[in-house]
Amino acid sequence: xxxxxxxxxxxxxxxxxxxxxxxxxxxxxxxxxxxxxxxxxxxxxxxxxxxxxxxxxxxxxxxxxxxxxxxxxxxxxxxxxxxxxxxxxxxxxxxxxxxxxxxxxxxxxxxxxxxxxxxxxxxxxxxxxxxxxxxxxxxxxxxxxxxxxxxxxxxxxxxxxxxxxxxxxxxxxxxxxxxxxxxxxxxxxxxxxxxxxxxxxxxxxxxxxxxxxxxxxxxxxxxxxxxxxxxxxxxxxxxxxxxxxxxxxxxxxxxxxxxxxxxxxxxxxxxxxxxxxxxxxxxxxxxxxxxxxxxxxxxxxxxxxxxxxxxxxxxxxxxxxxxxxxxxxxxxxxxxxxxxxxxxxxxxxxxxxxxxxxxxxxxxxxxxxxxxxxxxxxxxxxxxxxxxxxxxxxxxxxxxxxxxxxxxxxxxxxxxxxxxxxxxxxxxxxxxxxxxxxxxxxxxxxxxxxxxxxxxxxxxxx
Amino acid sequence: xxxxxxxxxxxxxxxxxxxxxxxxxxxxxxxxxxxxxxxxxxxxxxxxxxxxxxxxxxxxxxxxxxxxxxxxxxxxxxxxxxxxxxxxxxxxxxxxxxxxxxxxxxxxxxxxxxxxxxxxxxxxxxxxxxxxxxxxxxxxxxxxxxxxxxxxxxxxxxxxxxxxxxxxxxxxxxxxxxxxxxxxxxxxxxxxxxxxxxxxxxxxxxxxxxxxxxxxxxxxxxxxxxxxxxxxxxxxxxxxxxxxxxxxxxxxxxxxxxxxxxxxxxxxxxxxxxxxxxxxxxxxxxxxxxxxxxxxxxxxxxxxxxxxxxxxxxxxxxxxxxxxxxxxxxxxxxxxxxxxxxxxxxxxxxxxxxxxxxxxxxxxxxxxxxxxxxxxxxxxxxxxxxxxxxxxxxxxxxxxxxxxxxxx
Numbered sequence: 001x002x003x004x005x006x007x008x009x010x011x012x013x014x015x016x017x018x019x020x021x022x023x024x025x026x027x028x029x030x031x032x033x034x035x036x037x038x039x040x041x042x043x044x045x046x047x048x049x050x051x052x053x054x055x056x057x058x059x060x061x062x063x064x065x066x067x068x069x070x071x072x073x074x075x076x077x078x079x080x081x082x083x084x085x086x087x088x089x090x091x092x093x094x095x096x097x098x099x100x101x102x103x104x105x106x107x108x109x110x111x112x113x114x115x116x117x118x119x120x121x122x123x124x125x126x127x128x129x130x131x132x133x134x135x136x137x138x139x140x141x142x143x144x145x146x147x148x149x150x151x152x153x154x155x156x157x158x159x160x161x162x163x164x165x166x167x168x169x170x171x172x173x174x175x176x177x178x179x180x181x182x183x184x185x186x187x188x189x190x191x192x193x194x195x196x197x198x199x200x201x202x203x204x205x206x207x208x209x210x211x212x213x214x215x216x217x218x219x220x221x222x223x224x225x226x227x228x229x230x231x232x233x234x235x236x237x238x239x240x241x242x243x244x245x246x247x248x249x250x251x252x253x254x255x256x257x258x259x260x261x262x263x264x265x266x267x268x269x270x271x272x273x274x275x276x277x278x279x280x281x282x283x284x285x286x287x288x289x290x291x292x293x294x295x296x297x298x299x300x301x302x303x304x305x306x307x308x309x310x311x312x313x314x315x316x317x318x319x320x321x322x323x324x325x326x327x328x329x330x331x332x333x334x335x336x337x338x339x340x341x342x343x344x345x346x347x348x349x350x351x352x353x354x355x356x357x358x359x360x361x362x363x364x365x366x367x368x369x370x371x372x373x374x375x376x377x378x379x380x381x382x383x384x385x386x387x388x389x390x391x392x393x394x395x396x397x398x399x400x401x402x403x404x405x406x407x408x409x410x411x412x413x414x415x416x417x418x419x420x421x422x423x424x425x426x427x428x429x430x431x432x433x434x435x436x437x438x439x440x441x442x443x444x445x446x447x448x449x450x451x452x453x454x455x456x457x458x459x460x461x462x
Numbered sequence: 463x464x465x466x467x468x469x470x471x472x473x474x475x476x477x478x479x480x481x482x483x484x485x486x487x488x489x490x491x492x493x494x495x496x497x498x499x500x501x502x503x504x505x506x507x508x509x510x511x512x513x514x515x516x517x518x519x520x521x522x523x524x525x526x527x528x529x530x531x532x533x534x535x536x537x538x539x540x541x542x543x544x545x546x547x548x549x550x551x552x553x554x555x556x557x558x559x560x561x562x563x564x565x566x567x568x569x570x571x572x573x574x575x576x577x578x579x580x581x582x583x584x585x586x587x588x589x590x591x592x593x594x595x596x597x598x599x600x601x602x603x604x605x606x607x608x609x610x611x612x613x614x615x616x617x618x619x620x621x622x623x624x625x626x627x628x629x630x631x632x633x634x635x636x637x638x639x640x641x642x643x644x645x646x647x648x649x650x651x652x653x654x655x656x657x658x659x660x661x662x663x664x665x666x667x668x669x670x671x672x673x674x675x676x677x678x679x680x681x682x683x684x685x686x687x688x689x690x691x692x693x694x695x696x697x698x699x700x701x702x703x704x705x706x707x708x709x710x711x712x713x714x715x716x717x718x719x720x721x722x723x724x725x726x727x728x729x730x731x732x733x734x735x736x737x738x739x740x741x742x743x744x745x746x747x748x749x750x751x752x753x754x755x756x757x758x759x760x761x762x763x764x765x766x767x768x769x770x771x772x773x774x775x776x777x778x779x780x781x782x783x784x785x786x787x788x789x790x791x792x793x794x795x796x797x798x799x800x801x802x803x804x805x806x807x808x809x810x811x812x813x814x815x816x817x818x819x820x821x822x823x824x825x826x827x828x829x830x831x832x833x834x835x836x837x838x839x840x841x842x843x844x845x846x847x848x849x850x851x852x853x854x855x856x857x858x859x860x861x862x863x864x865x866x867x868x869x870x
Binding site: 091092093094099106108390403404406407409410413414416421423443444445450451452455456457458459461462 | 659665668770774778779790791
């Protein structure tokens with residue numbers, strides 16, 4: 001493939017958003033390069049098994065269909081799409097290049113146009129025992145099933161909030177795991193209030209209801225208004241304490257119940273993965289649901305940078321929305337490159353925008369239902385580690401705030417929270433919530449990612 | 463509207479030190495206003511207290527040596543330019559060494575009175591020699607500082623190996639400046655700020671000074687986005703941004719400008735260094751948490767704080783040459799800071815002729831961490847009307863006016 005530097009489109013992330021953008025660009029005669037850290041396209045959600053297998057009895061038909069659709073979308077345009085898998089973007093290098101790392105070393109990827117589709121990562125909620133082997137995040141549990149084809153545990157419980165809970169519970173059960181309980185933090189009454197919003201996506205709602213009846217049929221307890229208190233075990237998780245949550249998600253500890261398990265999935269939400277966008281200098285604003293997200297126009301193009309940001313990396317709306325956003329960005333770019341006329345742009349975009357609007361109404365219903373409450377911050381005891389890399393305890397945050405720390409950078413400098421190898425991916429959303437809860441809401445800043453986004457072996461510098 | 467005796471614009475090492483010393487030694491009502499801008503030097507710093515090292519152009523200053531060394535090798539036996547160490551004037555030595563001597567007691571004081579630990583470590587700074595050219599250079603350095611002979615140790619290859627077993631076998635020896643040490647730079651800034659806060663200083667963090675209030679030749683205060691601060695004295699400690707504030711305060715300009723330095727940081731490693739190191743390529747310091755910090759480039763690129771692969775490669779190669787064990791580790795982070803540079807590499811301190819209510823505490827270039835303590839003390843002396851313990855004439859902004867006049 002010959003790609004001219006002056007029109008080189010580079011897409012970071014080969015999930016639903018990135019692949020949809022590449023396919024849409026190809027339809028309008030624009031070639032692109034997709035860079036993805038995984039061995040296969042599809043993103044975390046549609047990547048599928050990493051080894052060849054015919055039978056996937058634990059995966060539902062919707063998921064299998066979506067995986068196939070993504071592969072088909074790519075295959076139809078594969079002549080116009082170059083895919084660099086198992087390749088990580090370390091950051092910007094100069095003004096129009098990305099620095100990449102793969103098995104063969106470092107390389108530079110020039111770009112004329114950039115579409116970031118970097119997805120999201122899970123929101124970590126520290127509680128006593130959360131570092132025990134066997135305590136996993138819900139997406140990680142699901143990845144073990146979907147891509148690793150391994151059972152994460154024998155006897156499991158799920159705690160958290162949102163539609164992923166029943167889905168993963170069903171998948172675990174189909175995979176042969178003994179699911180002893182699912183604990184949804186929000187009360188059922190709150191979900192019932194969102195009935196109108198959920199009707200925007202009737203199929204999805206029906207599928208959710210069928211999951212609930214699957215759980216009922218297999219006598220898997222699903223408790224609304226309950227959640228995690230703590231986890232116990234020596235070398236390995238042995239049991240958890242769960243308790244009813246009040247409306248602020250504060251556990252009623254006197255009503256706590258012990259559940260014996262060897263693994264749990266914890267899912268209190270996700271955070272947009274914005275490190276690359278931040279390193280590139282895109283402006284970001286804070287949102288409660290997704291953390292910091294880039295400031296974008298209606299075509300998902302940055303307001304202070306030429307880059308587009310699509311999919312969960314600009315706010316969590318899920319895979320269907322990500323596909324729409326990828327298409328919208330691609331259409332806008334095709335128009336900017338003179339490949340389609342303005343009327344072609346609007347006629348095709350209108351349909352996609354309408355679909356996106358319906359998804360948003362549905363999704364916002366769930367966002368309101370799963371709206372994170374301050375009680376979650378009270379789970380960590382003073383001595384609980386809240387930043388794993390630097391082993392920062394909650395009481396150190398308390399001390400720093402009492403001493404007048406008012407922003408996240410000062411908190412980081414004082415306690416080292418967020419200064420570890422993960423660059424704050426694990427702890428910064430907790431730290432932000434913690435500052436907000438302490439009444440510090442204005443100008444508290446952000447844990448700025450640093451170059452390189454992943455460690456580089458010194459030997460690659462020889 | 464707020465009224466203070468002293469307002470300090472800038473909360474990096476220098477501004478924070480001013481707040482600490484003023485609040486420790488006086489009863490004045492003090493406010494410190496700070497907004498962290500990308501590239502602020504205190505947070506980008508390595509934290510070396512390399513009083514001699516920096517004064518003779520090592521540490522952060524090796525870039526000058528590299529330039530000279532390159533000229534030297536390119537000459538290839540032809541007319542060889544005399545390679546002289548880049549040595550700063552005596553007034554700077556005195557300034558740096560006086561400040562350096564303050565840290566052991568300051569460290570104790572911060573721990574005992576304020577409960578904060580800025581991780582002062584007695585490390586020395588070794589200049590590692592790889593060849594005869596390096597030895598010649600080291601000899602020139604020591605010849606230039608005969609009065610500091612008792613602070614310099616010569617190590618042969620064997621002695622070096624014993625003290626720094628991970629340094630390459632190719633090293634032929636080292637000179638060690640025994641009074642040069644290190645701190646954790648952000649802990650130091652934090653300690654000053656926390657001490658100042660406990661002493662009653664009002665800290666306005668995350669707050670930007672947007673303009674200076676001036677009435678004729680009198681500076682009366684500053685404005686932020688939503689507040690007005692009146693004061694008797696404004697201290698300009700705004701690092702690489704100091705000229706902007708100076709212009710507003712005086713209507714003149716001074717030559718303080720950003721000099722970019724890129725830094726490479728390793729993953730945490732077990733303790734492999736007993737002291738700080740400078741080579742002809744870079745400086746290397748293992749910090750209190752095990753990370754190894756390698757610095758730093760010297761680039762004049764305005765307020766740009768991006769990292770570039772070429773500089774990161776140069777620094778990494780220089781560090782691996784000295785400490786081959788680094789090849790087993792990874793680069794965890796890189797960043798760039800903006801040193802507040804001046805043409806003669808000396809800071810700009812004290813009052814400005816014809817302007818009342820204003821003091822400069824800026825232009826600290828490579829040594830703001832090291833010289834923050836003495837700067838805080840000097841500013842306190844100036845504000846309380848005492849005779850400064852060091853002669854400030856060489857550091858006055860007036861030296862640039864004179865230079866201009868001479869040139870004119």
